Every structure is written in structure tokens, then in C-alpha cells.
Amino acid sequence: xxxxxxxxxxxxxxxxxxxxxxxxxxxxxxxxxxxxxxxxxxxxxxxxxxxxxxxxxxxxxxxxxxxxxxxxxxxxxxxxxxxxxxxxxxxxxxxxxxxxxxxxxxxxxxxxxxxxxxxxxxxxxxxxxxxxxxxxxxxxxxxxxxx
Amino acid sequence: xxxxxxxxxxxxxxxxxxxxxxxxxxxxxxxxxxxxxxxxxxxxxxxxxxxxxxxxxxxxxxxxxxxxxxxxxxxxxxxxxxxxxxxxxxxxxxxxxxxxxxxxxxxxxxxxxxxxxxxxxxxxxxxxxxxxxxxxxxxxxxxxxxxxxxxxxx
Numbered sequence: 001x002x003x004x005x006x007x008x009x010x011x012x013x014x015x016x017x018x019x020x021x022x023x024x025x026x027x028x029x030x031x032x033x034x035x036x037x038x039x040x041x042x043x044x045x046x047x048x049x050x051x052x053x054x055x056x057x058x059x060x061x062x063x064x065x066x067x068x069x070x071x072x073x074x075x076x077x078x079x080x081x082x083x084x085x086x087x088x089x090x091x092x093x094x095x096x097x098x099x100x101x102x103x104x105x106x107x108x109x110x111x112x113x114x115x116x117x118x119x120x121x122x123x124x125x126x127x128x129x130x131x132x133x134x135x136x137x138x139x140x141x142x143x144x145x146x147x
Numbered sequence: 148x149x150x151x152x153x154x155x156x157x158x159x160x161x162x163x164x165x166x167x168x169x170x171x172x173x174x175x176x177x178x179x180x181x182x183x184x185x186x187x188x189x190x191x192x193x194x195x196x197x198x199x200x201x202x203x204x205x206x207x208x209x210x211x212x213x214x215x216x217x218x219x220x221x222x223x224x225x226x227x228x229x230x231x232x233x234x235x236x237x238x239x240x241x242x243x244x245x246x247x248x249x250x251x252x253x254x255x256x257x258x259x260x261x262x263x264x265x266x267x268x269x270x271x272x273x274x275x276x277x278x279x280x281x282x283x284x285x286x287x288x289x290x291x292x293x294x295x296x297x298x299x300x301x
Contacts, residue, residue: 002273005152005153005156005157008156008157008160009156011160012156012159012160012163015163083173083227083228083229084170084173084174084177084226084227084228085170086167086170086171086174087167098174098178100173100174100177100225100227102227114255114256115225115250115256117177139225139252139256140252140255140256142255
């Protein structure tokens with residue numbers, strides 16, 4: 001059955017809001033706005049890092065604040081660029097997506113550090129879309145954030 | 148004459164769906180999803196690659212599947228898409244152009260090359276698909292130049 005104009009407009013607004021989440025995430029990283037990053041997540045949001053050898057999980061506002069608070073410690077101050085964001089609306093205020101990131105290092109004259117991708121889950125909280133979870137998969141990194 | 152709200156929303160939805168096509172194309176390449184790639188094209192969809200002083204065209208699902216399977220294996224490309232512009236033509240037709248950078252997953256994501264796609268899009272039912280993609284390579288590192296030559300031969 002064809003969608004009504006109201007349904008189409010609602011979906012467009014949802015997709016636009018979701019599209020902005022990874023962009024705002026990068027913007028916050030660039031501006032060292034770590035509380036801004038945490039606010040992009042749902043209260044019980046999670047960030048999961050999956051490397052070839054280890055998995056790390058930060059959950060809830062406290063866990064996320066601790067994770068992002070340490071992101072510029074070590075030899076890498078990440079400056080990310082996001083690409084290729086695809087979104088699947090799942091209905092009932094849920095969606096999933098995937099997007100790809102390249103990192104440069106502010107501490108080393110913006111040297112190219114590597115790339116990976118995020119598998120995201122999004123949830124609508126009131127009128128706002130938030131990250132329910134972000135799972136980061138490294139493809140290649142010469143150095144990892146926070147190490 | 149000014150567009151009504153239904154026309155404006157429909158055009159926005161069309162543009163959004165078309166905008167996602169090259170993004171999904173890249174996503175499928177990154178994930179090694181050949182079936183997903185081919186499904187982004189209509190049944191008689193065409194992919195042409197121009198570069199290295201030659202032009203090669205593949206048409207239809209069987210040829211596209213063969214070419215993409217070989218290409219993803221040989222080159223392990225990891226693309227990023229940029230600067231996508233879209234022109235709606237009406238009657239379920241549109242064209243667009245977007246620019247690509249490609250890195251190599253089998254060599255620490257080193258840079259493989261760059262170029263742009265001239266795309267033709269068509270609406271099939273409620274879904275937009277590629278009618279054709281014409282990849283014009285502007286620069287190819289030696290591995291990519293060799294890889295595109297090898298993978299496009301039928």
C-alpha cells in the first residue's frame with residue numbers, strides 16, 4: 001500500500017535526524033565536547049569497540065563519560081570524518097545503520113591514522129533520535145584512541 | 148506554478164532514496180555483499196568503467212555479479228563517496244554524479260585511486276535503482292590499474 005504524504009514526511013524527518021547523529025558525534029569529537037557525545041546516546045546507551053583481539057564495552061552515562069573522557073589521552077587526538085551512512089528504519093521508534101569513519105591525528109599534524117565502521121542502533125526518545133548502541137569495528141588503525 | 152505539498156514531499160523522498168543508492172553501493176563493497184550490490188541495479192542494469200586507456204561495460208545481473216565478485220576479491224576496495232548531485236527528470240527517471248576515493252583493505256587501507264560516477268536512476272515500483280553507472284577513473288595507483296584491467300575481462 002502506498003504511503004500517505006504524512007507517513008512519507010515523518011520518515012524523511014526521522015531519516016534526517018538519524019543522519020545527523022553520526023555527524024554530530026564527529027563534530028563533538030572535533031570540538032572535544034565529551035558531554036555532548038554522551039548526550040547523543042540514550043540513557044542506557046552503549047559503545048562497543050571490536051578489534052581483532054579484544055572487545056571493550058562502555059555502558060550508560062557514567063561508562064560513556066569515562067570512555068570519552070580518556071579519548072585524547074595517549075598519542076592520538078582523533079579527528080574523524082564520516083562517510084557512506086546507510087539507514088534502515090525499523091518502525092516503532094527503532095532504526096539501524098552503518099557508517100564508515102576515517103581518523104586523522106591532531107597530535108601528529110593531522111596524519112592519517114586509519115579507518116573502520118560503526119554498526120549503529122538508533123532509538124527515538126520523545127521527539128529525539130539517540131544512539132541505542134554504537135559498535136565500532138576497526139579495519140586498520142596505526143594507533144587506537146585512548147591508548 | 149508552485150509545487151503543492153504532496154509534490155514537494157514526494158520529490159524529497161525521491162531525492163533521499165536516490166542519495167542513499169551510492170551510499171549503499173559503498174556499504175555493500177565494504178561488507179563484501181555482491182548480491183546486495185547487484186540488487187541495487189535494475190535487471191538490465193549497466194556498469195561501465197573507464198580508465199587506463201580502456202572502457203569496459205557489463206550489463207545484466209549475471210555479468211554484474213561476475214565482475215563485482217572478481218573485483219572485490221582482486222582489489223579489496225574500500226570506497227568513500229562524496230559530492231553527490233542529483234537531477235530529477237520526472238516519470239521515475241533521474242541522473243546524478245558523485246565522486247569516490249578508494250582505499251585498499253589488503254594493504255593498510257592505502258590509497259588506490261579516485262574518480263567519479265555518472266549515474267542514471269530509475270524508479271521500479273517504490274524503489275529507486277541504478278539503471279547505469281559509468282565510473283570514470285581520474286587516478287589509479289598501479290595495483291588498481293592492473294586490477295581493473297583483469298577483472299573486467301569477460
